[in-house]
Amino acid sequence: MRFKTAIGFVTPIKTILSAYYGKQQGDKSAFNLATGYVLKEALLPDGLGDYTIDYPKVLIAKGDLRGLANGAVVAAASQELTITWDDNSGQGNATTTDELVVVVYCESLDLFETANPAGTRDLTTVQMPLPPYWAGQQVQAWATFVTADKQLAATSTFLGAVTVS
Secondary structure: OHHHHHHHHHHHHHHHHHHHEOOOEOOEOHHHHHHHHHHHHOEEEOOOOOEEEOHHHOOOOEOEEOOOEEEEEEEEOOOEEEEEEEOOOOOOOOOOOOEEEEEEEEOOOOEEEEEEEEEEHHHOEEEEEOOHHHOOOEEEEEEEEEOOOOOOEEOOEEEEEEEOO
């Protein structure tokens, strides 16, 4: 059940995990590394013999690029999320042209929405549109930065859970 839960969660976002979750190690792809991490770190027993995802522990990307500073998410009108962060360009290897990648998951619908890219580091705010039928649903959100050439990624940030307006 552990493996089924982990695979069921990560497979829909395989493209993002494969691109931004660290570097291949031997015969383990980035996607395999991400799956292994979820299996080891982001599963909770539900007390009924099954497992649930521990959302704050999930990583959608892993790397050495400077990550989000003070990242946050709030529900906005018309099924949109407002994602904010501080511009930390110039700190470490962060630049204004780094691209924001956002992953949003709705457990009750078992669906993901992604934005790749959603904007650049210097913007400090983006709107993430969601489908109208997500209104009233609780969603989980993560974000990360990747370089414009897609060669480096930051370790992702769990932004939190919000209810879509």
